[in-house]
Amino acid sequence: MSSAQLFHEQTARQRLASLVDPGSFTEFLPPPERVMSPYLPQLDIPVSFDDGLVIGRAKIGGKTVYLAAQVGQFVGGSVGEVHGAKLTGILKAAARDGIPCVFIVESGGVRLHEGSSGEIAISEAMRAVFECRAKRVPTIAVIGSDIGAYGGMGILTTCCDFRIMTEHGRLGISGPIVIEKWMGKQAYDSSNRALVWKTSGGKTKFLLGDADMLAGDDAASVTAAIKKLLAKSSPLTLKGLKARQQELEKRLKTFGKTSDPDAIWNALGIKNVAEASLASATEFAALAKKK
Amino acid sequence: MKTLLEKFFGKSANGIAVKDKLMTGYAEVAGQEVCVFGTCDGTYIDNAAALRFAAHVLGCIENHSKAPIVMLVDSAGQEPNRTAEMLGLASYFGHLLSCLQLARQNGHKLITVATGKAIGGAFICYGMFGDRIDALESASVGLMPIEAMSAVTKIPAPTLEKLSRTMPSLEFGAKPFALLGGVEEVWSAKDDYAAKLAAAIASANTDDNRAALGKKRGGRKLSLDVRNRVLDESGK
Numbered sequence: 180m181s182s183a184q185l186f187h188e189q190t191a192r193q194r195l196a197s198l199v200d201p202g203s204f205t206e207f208l209p210p211p212e213r214v215m216s217p218y219l220p221q222l223d224i225p226v227s228f229d230d231g232l233v234i235g236r237a238k239i240g241g242k243t244v245y246l247a248a249q250v251g252q253f254v255g256g257s258v259g260e261v262h263g264a265k266l267t268g269i270l271k272a273a274a275r276d277g278i279p280c281v282f283i284v285e286s287g288g289v290r291l292h293e294g295s296s297g298e299i300a301i302s303e304a305m306r307a308v309f310e311c312r313a314k315r316v317p318t319i320a321v322i323g324s325d326i327g328a329y330g331g332m333g334i335l336t337t338c339c340d341f342r343i344m345t346e347h348g349r350l351g352i353s354g355p356i357v358i359e360k361w362m363g364k365q366a367y368d369s370s371n372r373a374l375v376w377k378t379s380g381g382k383t384k385f386l387l388g389d390a391d392m393l394a395g396d397d398a399a400s401v402t403a404a405i406k407k408l409l410a411k412s413s414p415l416t417l418k419g420l421k422a423r424q425q426e427l428e429k430r431l432k433t434f435g436k437t438s439d440p441d442a443i444w445n446a447l448g449i450k451n452v453a454e455a456s457l458a459s460a461t462e463f464a465a466l467a468k469k470k
Numbered sequence: 471m472k473t474l475l476e477k478f479f480g481k482s483a484n485g486i487a488v489k490d491k492l493m494t495g496y497a498e499v500a501g502q503e504v505c506v507f508g509t510c511d512g513t514y515i516d517n518a519a520a521l522r523f524a525a526h527v528l529g530c531i532e533n534h535s536k537a538p539i540v541m542l543v544d545s546a547g548q549e550p551n552r553t554a555e556m557l558g559l560a561s562y563f564g565h566l567l568s569c570l571q572l573a574r575q576n577g578h579k580l581i582t583v584a585t586g587k588a589i590g591g592a593f594i595c596y597g598m599f600g601d602r603i604d605a606l607e608s609a610s611v612g613l614m615p616i617e618a619m620s621a622v623t624k625i626p627a628p629t630l631e632k633l634s635r636t637m638p639s640l641e642f643g644a645k646p647f648a649l650l651g652g653v654e655e656v657w658s659a660k661d662d663y664a665a666k667l668a669a670a671i672a673s674a675n676t677d678d679n680r681a682a683l684g685k686k687r688g689g690r691k692l693s694l695d696v697r698n699r700v701l702d703e704s705g706k
Contacts, residue, residue, distance in 0.1 A: 292623055299694055337560045417572065435553065
């Protein structure tokens with residue numbers, strides 16, 4: 180698969196194949212093992228032989244990493260009992276072996292059809308993320324598709340050491356349709372793609388500092404970003420968390436009264452919003468630095 | 471709320487301030503100082519609430535070395551809101567969880583009691599992160615009630631209702647959640663909450679035993695085995 184293919188259009192397996200050193204990927208619990216949801220058949224919903232999560236080990240730039248990639252096409256990449264157990268397993272393997280863990284996130288959160296099991300599964304995966312962080316084993320979330328990282332998966336990515344987003348990636352808790360239903364179409368029109376994208380998209384999250392890196396919409400750019408972060412970790416310290424507390428307080432105070440994302444772009448150094456909207460990831464990162 | 475707090479903490483409940491349905495403060499359990507925070511009356515948790523809780527946890531780490539942290543949960547979740555999302559509500563919740571993790575690493579035990587609504591995101595963003603999680607029998611614990619699940623998934627409620635009899639994951643409440651291992655112990659209205667809380671603090675440890683508990687109780691049969699298969703295959 181050529182790396183010129185757009186990252187947001189790739190499937191989970193194509194993404195993994197194009198991110199890692201050629202031929203280095205070994206999948207755990209691959210489809211022939213048929214590890215799948217016990218709930219979906221009872222609800223007459225088709226199953227997937229990997230339950231929507233591909234996990235394994237590979238090398239990136241010669242360094243061994245554990246990987247997990249969610250399959251957005253399968254029930255929205257949602258986390259059920261098995262999907263979540265695979266995720267927790269790969270994180271615990273990372274903590275055990277001291278090998279960094281990279282997630283390619285594409286999920287609306289808990290799989291509603293499996294009820295509370297998926298909810299507990301995400302909470303267990305969170306504990307496992309922090310088990311890695313306590314051992315200074317890097318955890319990196321990559322968010323690069325329209326399905327994005329929402330619900331519990333959105334929260335989980337904010338627990339990782341680092342987040343890489345492309346401009347197609349979206350990060351949040353409540354998705355656009357849920358917000359529209361709650362607030363009304365006048366207040367938030369979920370079919371207004373520009374608005375949705377500016378509210379939760381990669382460029383805004385990068386400006387705010389919630390995405391650590393903004394990568395281009397191709398595997399080569401995402402790989403380059405992963406390589407930069409693989410050697411680092413972001414351990415929790417009292418000093419660091421107090422600084423983060425101040426930053427989040429300031430953000431709420433400064434922008435809490437507006438619902439206009441352009442105000443954030445302007446305040447964070449983007450003078451020409453229209454131009455910056457069309458800028459590539461590299462150009463945008465340069466514009467954001469100039470502030 | 472005052473009455474319920476007194477059941478947990480006796481007179482020392484005076485040390486807990488309740489403002490805008492959010493609680494923060496310090497109290498005593500069996501003569502030991504504990505840090506307390508949480509929600510009441512099913513209120514929503516927003517960016518400001520997460521920050522208030524996080525500040526309280528950071529203050530506890532700094533000035534109350536190793537004091538157990540008791541988290542009380544009665545919240546319907548987060549309100550879907552455009553500004554909250556734009557500001558990164560997920561990051562505010564992630565920050566609160568990070569503060570709780572630092573507390574854990576610094577020797578603070580984390581105890582959760584679900585007292586009312588403990589639904590979806592409201593439970594994930596702090597209560598489910600406890601070392602030991604208990605719930606009152608009357609608490610509404612779970613992802614969502616069956617009617618709501620039916621509305622979103624388009625699966626008829628009677629179908630879900632029927633399946634929930636053999637699949638506690640689809641059922642809503644403290645008891646089915648305990649069968650999944652998500653709650654250690656369900657407290658009945660007749661229980662002595664102060665004694666229960668003291669015992670919970672004494673027994674809490676940092677191992678996440680929920681998958682093992684779910685398997686043992688039969689409500690979540692696959693989690694532990696699937697996780698262990700991943701650990702086996704990756705360890706070869």
